[in-house]
Each structure stands twice: as structure tokens, then as C-alpha cells.
Amino acid sequence: MNEYDIVIVGAGPGGSTAAKEAAEKGLKTIFFERGRKPGNKNSSGTGLGPRLWREFDFMKEINSDDCPSIREGRAARNYMIDNDGKVTGYIMTTPTASVEYEPAKSWITLNCYRSDFDPWLAKYATDAGAELKTSTLITGLLKEDGKVVGVIDEKGEKYRGLVIGADGAVSMVAQQSGLRKRWGQKQVTLTLQYDFECSASKIDDVMGDEALAVWWSATFPAAYQVFFNSSFHIGLGNWMTWWDKNPVHYLNKVINLDYMQRLIRVLEAKPREFQAHLLPWMGTPENTHTDNVILIGDAGGFPCPLEAEGIYPAMVTARAAIDAAAEAISAGDTSKDFLSIYDMKWKATSVGEDFKSGPELQSIWMALPFSPRKSMSWFVPMFMEILGGIIDWSEPHPVRIRQIARSLKKYLPQAVPFIMQEVLPLLTSVLGEEKMEMLTDPAKLMAEMPEIQEAMMQAFMDAPKEED
Numbered sequence: 001m002n003e004y005d006i007v008i009v010g011a012g013p014g015g016s017t018a019a020k021e022a023a024e025k026g027l028k029t030i031f032f033e034r035g036r037k038p039g040n041k042n043s044s045g046t047g048l049g050p051r052l053w054r055e056f057d058f059m060k061e062i063n064s065d066d067c068p069s070i071r072e073g074r075a076a077r078n079y080m081i082d083n084d085g086k087v088t089g090y091i092m093t094t095p096t097a098s099v100e101y102e103p104a105k106s107w108i109t110l111n112c113y114r115s116d117f118d119p120w121l122a123k124y125a126t127d128a129g130a131e132l133k134t135s136t137l138i139t140g141l142l143k144e145d146g147k148v149v150g151v152i153d154e155k156g157e158k159y160r161g162l163v164i165g166a167d168g169a170v171s172m173v174a175q176q177s178g179l180r181k182r183w184g185q186k187q188v189t190l191t192l193q194y195d196f197e198c199s200a201s202k203i204d205d206v207m208g209d210e211a212l213a214v215w216w217s218a219t220f221p222a223a224y225q226v227f228f229n230s231s232f233h234i235g236l237g238n239w240m241t242w243w244d245k246n247p248v249h250y251l252n253k254v255i256n257l258d259y260m261q262r263l264i265r266v267l268e269a270k271p272r273e274f275q276a277h278l279l280p281w282m283g284t285p286e287n288t289h290t291d292n293v294i295l296i297g298d299a300g301g302f303p304c305p306l307e308a309e310g311i312y313p314a315m316v317t318a319r320a321a322i323d324a325a326a327e328a329i330s331a332g333d334t335s336k337d338f339l340s341i342y343d344m345k346w347k348a349t350s351v352g353e354d355f356k357s358g359p360e361l362q363s364i365w366m367a368l369p370f371s372p373r374k375s376m377s378w379f380v381p382m383f384m385e386i387l388g389g390i391i392d393w394s395e396p397h398p399v400r401i402r403q404i405a406r407s408l409k410k411y412l413p414q415a416v417p418f419i420m421q422e423v424l425p426l427l428t429s430v431l432g433e434e435k436m437e438m439l440t441d442p443a444k445l446m447a448e449m450p451e452i453q454e455a456m457m458q459a460f461m462d463a464p465k466e467e468d
């Protein structure tokens with residue numbers, strides 16, 4: 001029998017962070033990866049968000065020598081696709097003036113392949129003293145008196161210790177520990193993507209800083225495009241309840257857009273890989289631990305409830321899990337009851353902050369970009385009426401404004417219920433009941449916002465007097 005304090009299944013971002021944190025605390029730690037190396041069996045690439053840099057100091061050391069696929073996403077394009085499957089407009093966005101975290105003022109994501117990122121991260125764990133076993137599939141949980149005490153690999157080798165389930169969306173640890181049989185249909189998405197290669201200089205010339213794109217559409221669920229050093233991928237996904245056709249049909253709609261084909265031509269891009277993955281996407285993570293077992297990252301259902309950013313939550317929940325595990329081990333009590341401190345710990349992080357409004361965030365996302373026929377079919381033309389309607393020289397401007405206003409009126413029967421059912425509950429959850437009342441009552445708004453009052457007073461004082 002191999003004895004450890006901590007036994008981690010999976011060497012993705014969650015598993016490697018857990019292994020690093022555990023080894024740094026002096027816990028005897030082993031982590032297992034079924035692939036030949038970490039990052040072997042994963043989605044081709046990923047956008048890493050600035051919160052990672054704020055939370056994990058070592059992220060500042062990431063560089064293109066170790067991770068050659070890196071490209072900074074300084075700007076994002078938002079394409080709008082109408083009911084006829086035509087790109088009717090796009091907006092480019094960069095970090096806005098309200099961004100407070102200094103490093104995030106000039107970039108949105110750092111895009112990096114998982115085949116670069118995962119081994120880079122795992123090395124921090126092995127350098128800290130954790131033992132990594134690659135090409136090792138963990139097939140079962142070791143149990144005594146019905147309780148989990150460790151894991152068993154495909155060769156029957158047994159490893160004893162507190163088990164961290166970092167084994168991704170289809171988590172064996174979650175299933176065999178009894179924490180979950182399978183995901184509910186509204187808890188998990190199927191995500192597909194094509195990966196294209198092209199030259200780095202073409203991407204520089206054609207896209208510049210715009211290394212991210214979202215294709216908001218009335219004919220397919222929102223699709224994303226992420227550019228890496230010399231490649232890009234295009235993908236889309238949706239909850240299992242949505243698909244009425246083979247999902248590839250919808251991904252091909254994105255690829256076959258005239259606009260996309262033009263882009264592929266000018267970039268001289270060549271498709272090289274197709275991938276399909278499950279990605280948990282839910283409003284509230286549940287059943288995160290039991291006796292001697294903790295689930296982190298995708299295994300625990302932690303991707304962000306709005307955009308399903310999953311690397312950061314995997315790494316943050318890894319840290320919370322190891323904090324909880326270390327306390328449990330030192331108290332000699334790894335029972336489910338004691339490990340409930342894990343829930344307190346992750347809820348106190350910025351991942352917990354996202355999940356405070358998780359159900360509302362997930363619901364609005366599900367109801368808008370992921371309901372192309374029901375919602376985007378009116379949202380895209382409405383949005384483009386405002387944006388594109390202004391840029392029109394067909395009539396005198398007052399006439400155009402009247403035409404636009406008349407046209408917007410016809411979207412009210414869809415827009416108003418959407419605002420009532422999705423937008424107001426989200427605002428209430430984020431701002432709280434009191435602040436919502438304030439928004440609908442100008443007197444309360446003024447009382448609550450002395451800055452506005454002060455600015456109005458100032459404007460009044462500064463206004464030229466009649467005698468001036």
C-alpha cells in the first residue's frame with residue numbers, strides 16, 4: 001500500500017494547483033494523469049483571465065519560451081448575425097474605464113494552449129515536492145467499511161490518502177464516491193470546436209490586438225473565436241436540453257458564414273483538429289465533498305455561471321480544498337462534517353462571489369445568447385436597429401430617428417418580458433432589493449448618490465449667470 005496525505009486524481013489546472021499547494025504545506029502528495037503528460041487530453045486552448053494573476057503570483061512567470069502558443073487578447077470583436085445568417089455588424093471592445101485592477105486595463109485574456117499551460121503548471125507542483133504519475137488511469141476508489149480511503153489505478157495499485165477529485169467533467173471520483181450519478185441536463189453543456197493553424201504574422205496583420213471574438217447569432221448559439229500565436233479555434237456549445245440537431249450542424253453554420261470564410265481565406269488558415277467536450281455550467285455547485293473526498297474544478301461544477309471560465313475556478317477551488325484538507329488532517333478528522341469547511345472557504349473567494357448570483361447569471365445567459373431562435377432572433381435586429389440605424393443617410397436625421405423609434409416599438413412585446421424575467425432578477429440579485437427600489441425612485445436615487453447631487457450643485461454654481 002502506498003501511503004500519502006493527499007491523493008489527487010487529474011493533473012489539469014485544478015489538480016496541479018492542488019498538488020502544488022499541498023506539497024508547499026508539507027503534505028505528502030501524489031497526483032495522477034491518465035495522459036502521457038498533463039494537457040494531453042484536453043481542449044486545445046484557453047483564455048486565461050486577469051484574476052489568475054491577482055490570485056497566483058507564479059502566473060507572472062508565464063512566458064512564450066515555456067508556452068509558445070501564447071497571444072494576448074487585448075481586444076474582443078462582437079459580431080452580430082441576423083435571422084438570415086448574415087453578419088449585420090460588429091463592435092470591437094477593449095477593457096473599459098471602470099476596470100480597476102491595473103494589469104487588466106490593457107488586456108482581457110492571455111490565450112494559451114492547454115498542451116503548453118498544463119505541463120508548465122504541473123512543474124510548479126513537482127518542484128514543490130509533489131509526485132506526478134503520468135500515463136496512469138485511476139479506475140476506482142479504495143473503500144473500507146463503505147468509506148473512501150484512497151484510489152486504485154488500472155493495474156490494481158492502491159494509494160491511500162485524502163482524495164481530491166480533479167478529474168474534470170466526467171469525474172470518476174464524483175460518481176464512485178456517491179456525490180453525483182450524472183449531471184442534470186441543465187447542468188452540463190456540450191462544447192465543440194475546430195482548431196485552425198495559420199501564420200503568426202497573418203494574425204498580426206489581419207486581427208492586430210483583436211485576438212478574441214464572440215459571434216452573437218440568431219441562427220446558432222453564441223460562438224467564440226480565440227487566437228493563439230499561430231492558430232485559432234472556433235467553437236460553440238449549449239446545454240444538453242437545447243440540441244435539436246447534430247451539434248456539428250450548428251458549428252458548421254459558423255464556419256460557413258461568408259464573413260468567416262473570408263477571414264479564413266485572408267488568414268490562409270487550415271483546419272487541423274475537431275474536438276468535443278462536456279463542460280459543466282451551472283448556477284450553484286452542489287455535493288462538493290463527502291467523507292475523505294473533495295471535488296474541485298469541473299469535477300465539482302465550478303466553471304463560472306455566466307461565461308463558464310473554468311481555469312480560474314479550478315485553481316481557486318484547489319487552493320480552498322487543500323486549506324480545508326490540511327486542517328482536517330491536522331485535526332485527525334476528514335469526515336464529511338469536518339470537510340464542510342471547504343464550502344465555507346470557496347464561498348469566501350471571488351468564485352463564491354460569482355455564485356452568489358449564479359442562478360440569475362446562468363439563467364440570463366441561457367435565455368439570450370444560448371436561445372438563438374427564441375431571443376437572439378429579436379435581439380440582434382433590435383440591437384442593430386440602434387447601432388446601424390444611426391449611420392444612415394437615406395432621410396433627414398429627425399425622420400430617421402422617428403423611423404428607428406417606430407421600428408424599436410415592435411420589439412417591445414419580446415423585450416419587456418425578457419427584462420422582467422431575466423434582467424430585473426439579475427439586477428436585484430447583484431444590487432439587492434434596496435438598491436433596486438432606489439433605481440425606480442428618483443428621490444431615493446438622489447439621496448443615495450451624493451456624487452450626483454454634488455455634481456448637479458456644481459453645475460448649477462458653474463453655470464453662467466444672466467448678468468455674465
Ligand SMILES: Cc1cc2nc3c(=O)[nH]c(=O)nc-3n(C[C@H](O)[C@H](O)[C@H](O)COP(=O)(O)OP(=O)(O)OC[C@H]3O[C@@H](n4cnc5c(N)ncnc54)[C@H](O)[C@@H]3O)c2cc1C
Nearest residue numbers: 010012013014034046047138167168277297298310311314
Ligand atoms: C472547448 C472548451 C473551451 C474552454 N475555454 C476556456 C477558456 O477559454 N478559459 C477558461 O478559463 N476555461 C475554459 N474552459 C473550461 C476549462 O477548460 C475547464 O473548466 C478546466 O479545464 C477545468 O480544470 P480541471 O482541472 O477541473 O479539469 P480538467 O482540465 O478537465 O483536467 C482533468 C484532468 O484529469 C485527467 N483525468 C481525468 N480522469 C482521470 C482518471 N480517472 N485518472 C487519471 N487522470 C484523469 C484528465 O486527463 C485531465 O488532464 C473551456 C472548456 C472547453 C470544453
